[in-house]
Amino acid sequence: MLTTAPARGKAARIGKPGRRAVVIGSGLGGLAAAIRLGSRGYQVTVLERLDAPGGRAYVFRQDGFTFDAGPTIITAPFLLEELWALCGRQLSQDVDLRPLDPFYRIRFSDGEVLDCRGDDGAMREEVARLSPADVDGYEAFMRKAEAIYRVGFEELGAVPFGAWSDMVRVLPDFLRLESYRSVYGLAAKYVRDPRLRFALSFHPLFIGGNPFKVTSIYGLIAFLERRYGVHFPMGGMGRLVRGLERLIERQGSAIRYGAEVAEITLEGRRATGVRLTSGEHIKSDIVVSNADAAWTYRKLLPGAARRRWNDKKLDRASYSMGLFVWYFGTSRQYPDVKHHTILLGPRYEELLSDIFKRRILAKDFSLYLHRPTATDPSLAPKGRDAFYVLSPVPHLDAEIDWSTVAQSYRREIAKVLDEVILPGFEQHIVTSRLMTPQDFHDRLLSHKGAAFGFEPLFTQSAWFRPHNKAEDIDRLYLVGAGTHPGAGVPGVLCSAKILDRVVPHAALL
Secondary structure: OEEOOOOOOOOOOOOOOOOEEEEEOOEHHHHHHHHHHHHOOOEEEEEEOOOOOEHHHOEEEEOOEEEEOOOOOEOOHHHHHHHHHHOOOOHHHHOOEEEOOOOEEEEOOOOOEEEEOOOHHHHHHHHHHHOHHHHHHHHHHHHHHHHHHHHHHHHOOOOOOOOHHHHHHHHHHHHHOOOOOEHHHHHHHHOOOHHHHHHHHOHHHHHOOOOOOOEHHHHHHHHHHHHHOOEEEOOOHHHHHHHHHHHHHHOOOEEEEOOOEEEEEEEOOEEEEEEEOOOOEEEOOEEEEOOOHHHHHHHOOOHHHOOOOOHHHHHHOOEOOEEEEEEEEEOOOOOOOOOEEEEOOOOOHHHHHHHHHHOOOOOOOOEEEEOHHHOOHHHOOOOOEEEEEEEEEOOOOOOOOHHHHHHHHHHHHHHHHHHHOOOOHHHHEEEEEEEOHHHHHHHHOOHHHOOOOEOOOHHHOHHHOOOOEOOOOEOEEEOOOOOOOOOOHHHHHHHHHOHHHHOOOHHHO
């Protein structure tokens, strides 16, 4: 299927004849890359192996319910506004973003709850209610998070790390900001209550990292949320994806679905296009891969062309956890359940060790429950609710046969939901589907079924991560979770923004 649209108005910019770009994959990073390249004079073709865009932000529709497959929040809307501005439009013309309050409700194993709020005063009251002695420490942590944000996001988030000197240049800032600490270690420095330590340190799980191991640079996420809020697009994330798709069409570019790339073609060490599994060869002046970074290097490039990211190095790398996601719809509504709920089990550090280090399927859970119909009832038939519940699990290096354990694992999760937040809900389920790490591998081509690619350790961040401009191949670029700055919606959008610095304008190529 080929999706195209005629060029319209100022936003339609056809590149100099022959200046073509191919983008592999239509995740949010790939779609953003296509828009930025289109605004710089390239004729862009996006190639997507699935039947619809989005990648991890794909949309499942069944029995009248709409389920966002992956990301569920927007925390840096200005990055989207930039893309719309490049096309002569405003984000609000195509996407209705609604701020959420609370951002999340955290339900601890002792039954206590904490609502993470955007209003400073309301959040101080929440902290004081839970642990009065930690209010000052909480404020100090947020000041530290702001300082980290100023450097880690504002100064470096959209800056390429293409040379070792780029890393050396920022090391003094990293030391000053205590990047040698983990995110949890930074939270523990400022607050004593273990529940608050969790509330201030869990955010790296959104990008595939263990809060007890990832650098405290990722503490910037806490301030990013406070500054810009947490938003949800009405109609679901699929509405945002469709909006990006239409921007690409308005630029005169194209998206092809059912088009799987078998290899990136080379002349010497220069990318010249791609070959599809159908055998079709698509020539291009530049190639941008939004595919999983490890998959790109392992599967799409010959070993002889890979000096840095050879199989041995990729095998030694650490990868994020996997995800088990259960999507279900109910015949009744649950108005007391918030849009986002984090259900914390009795263990925190030990559970994460089971997932990241021991790679075993634990008997207890910490779960993320998403009820988008709390904000947008149109995502389910009238009087019904749409949910998904997510459980972090080991990636495919674990000896877990998901074809045999998926249903029993789902039943164990259902027991927890029934006991804690949705009593008797199973009798009201009218539609259901599962996604396991094996699905991430088979459907999304994620190496090891890791949901977020490389684990965001310090030694796998910035210069240590696969570069946005491929180290060994000329005219090959990477965007998405596997390159700098990393996973999460802001991260993948920033990876596309970096292309403005490393890809020459079409007129200059």
